[in-house]
Amino acid sequence: MGSCGMFFEGTPRQMQQCFDKFLDRCPPDTKLLYGHEYALDDLKYAAFVDPENEAVHKMLEEVEQKVENREICLPGTLADELTFNPFLRADTEILQKRTNTDDKIDC
DSSP: SSSOOOOOOHHHEEEEEHHHHHHHSOOTEEEEEESSOHHHHHHHHHHHSSSOOHHHHHHHHHHHHHTTTTOOOEEHHHHHHHHHHHOOOTHHHEEEEEEOSSSSTOO
């Protein structure tokens, strides 16, 4: 949640191509079941790179509450991820400005 996981093979360009194919083929209501529970750290990073994004802060607050209550944070939806996940929003002007690039791969 809020990230893409690490990739150990391939290039950033190949990863972006995978994202693009996934986004083209999956409807917004697609449920996402995450392989690891890193939501809290990933959303803290998302809040760092996109500090004015209210969706990030709202989800971070929800996840902090779930962690405090020892609840799991999944499933999520693609529609939600598109509002706060910086790796799925790398083509937005605000994130490209924060990372000093106009290329979603470099972002």
